[in-house]
Amino acid sequence: MQEPLITSPVPGQTLTVAPVAGSLRISGQPEIPSSKYYTLRYVLAATLADGESVIYYPAQSDDSEALFRGCRALGAQLAWDDAERRVLRIKGIGGRPPVQGPVTIEVGNAGAVLRLLLGLGALLPQVTFETDHPLSLGKRPNRELLEALASLGVAYEATGPEGCVPLTLHGGNLRGGHIRISGARSSQYLSALLFLCPLLTEPVEIEVVDMLKSQPLARATLEVLQEAGIVIEHDAALRHFKIQPNQRYQPREYVIPGDYPSAAALLAAASVATDPASELRLTRLRPGEEIGEALLSAFRAMGADLVRDGEQITLRGGRPLHGIELDGDVVIDCIPVLVAAACFAEGRSVFFNIESLHYKESDRIDDLCAELQRAGCDVEPRQDAIIVNGRPEGIEGGVTVDGHNDHRLLMALAIVGMRSRHGLTITGGEHIVKSYPHFFAVLRALGANLY
Known part of the structure; x- marks a missing residue:
């Protein structure tokens, strides 16, 4: 070549x-x-696990680098087995970030990475998300997800009425309950909540209002969560979800297609x-x-x-x-x-x-x-x-x-x-x-x- x-x-x-x-x-x-969709989801599952997971053939791109930065900021340890970066080992955080002080995560131009990390960022006392692409990612809306996180006890400051980055979350002490989330603009909002809620100490019910866009990606999230040992009850239409508390992500080996x-x-x-x-x-x-x-x-x-x-x-x-x-x-x-x-x-x-x-x-x-x-x-x-x-x-x-x-x-x-x-x-x-x-x-x- x-x-x-x-x-x-x-x-x-x-x-x-x-x-x-x-x-x-x-x-x-x-x-x-390799699949960007599955790399994102498997790396997050490994980050939340209690123990070491191995991921074969993770995607290599700017989005992947943003993901790796975010997972390290949450406290996970990531190391490559080989110079070609085909095998990634991740020592997870066991569902509880060890970080105590304020954290800043630069997410580049990776919208899906931002949204899913917003969910997990709610576990931290304070985390700020920034982007060096203000005219692209800096204009993408996050309001619906931020409002859902607020119903769990998260306080936030964001840019503009649509909740754009830069934005800061104040989390850590989260409650359960009933969440309503719109699916009209993105399924990423739902996926963020599905990764977060099994870790809470109280049960959560999620109701998707409006039509859920990009349903295959929500189903990919559910598939990965199941592989990681997480149990989520839901209807066939992906409109109603019941999530029991205090679940634990299991370390696994994952192969990215x-x-x-x-x-x-x-x-x-x-x-x-x-x-x-x-x-x-x-x-x-x-x-x-x-x-x-x-x-x-x-x-x-x-x-x-x-x-x-x-x-x-x-x-x-x-x-x-x-x-x-x-x-x-x-x-x-x-x-x-x-x-x-x-x-x-x-x-x-x-x-x-x-x-x-x-x-x-x-x-x-x-x-x-x-x-x-x-x-x-x-x-x-x-x-x-x-x-x-x-x-x-x-x-x-x-x-x-x-x-x-x-x-x-x-x-x-x-x-x-x-x-x-x-x-x-x-x-x-x-x-x-x-x-x-x-x-x-x-x-x-x-x-x-x-x-």
Whole structure:
């Protein structure tokens, strides 16, 4: 493989996606990152356990580093077994942080890390969360979670009416009781409470009001908690939860699977390739994961030539795609790259039930559509949807587009640039390190013309 592209964050980095001579072939078998979702949840479970846990293949990214900083601040001991950082040992805190004085945690641009650590931060007498991304994470709302924590006895000071960082919690002496939490903006609020409440000395009941967004991630939280020995009663609709007090997280060995949202970006790139000899093979993608199965179904519905064999997925490109209508909530983090692929499909695509994308690292509806329109795509943003009129012949390009400090937008714009007649220049490329530092280098090794 050639030297990596943009694997260290240097502000102001740009990326050029140039046309290729002849047809575009995307082929290879790259190693994909480990799951960000499961890394976050397993590391937190290990941090809360009484004893040492071992985690194999944790994700490596800026978000992971923010997570590790937070867990160390809670009092956990983290150590790598190997130079490649494939095996992580965590000596947990036994559900009770040993920290007595004020703590400050820098969470970078990691929204999910922030929300889940907010729950566990309630165990501390005082903890302040800060970010060096005030225009991104600094604008993301936490009000509903902070109000729920206040009902357990936590006092807080936050920025603005929506509870943005920087913010400070004053916790430590928590009570149980009945909590109402909104699920309309994020399932992360619920997940934060599910990690925290088993450690309290009084029982807790949680009632989810409104619709719960991103339910597969809430189910992933419940799966990890069960593996860690935590018992939570709940209904099938994930609206009502009963949690008994004084539970103990058990030390375990955890193996992190591959990351489906990262795989989605590579699958989208291969699906828009024009050379029928294109063939992408991806491994370590565990069957049965709700997000993964929904993602593969979406690609198949678009006409992609895709086959699963156990944990391996093979996609052959150079096939015509066609428009789809997709409820995007289940695959919410994959929507930008699916939209990018739909830009080259025959006909109209509608991605709906995606309003929560307005509240991510960027506005992944309005910002994404603005940049795609600038590149020459026919897309229309709605409050809860993105409508795409595909252009199988390709797009014009020849302009500069902005990644809006968002790794998911950068992936989508790079894919679109591959099918532009005059290429694209993408600003803010350094933000790819948030989840997939080597993405651009992998895309180039697969056949894209990036520099």
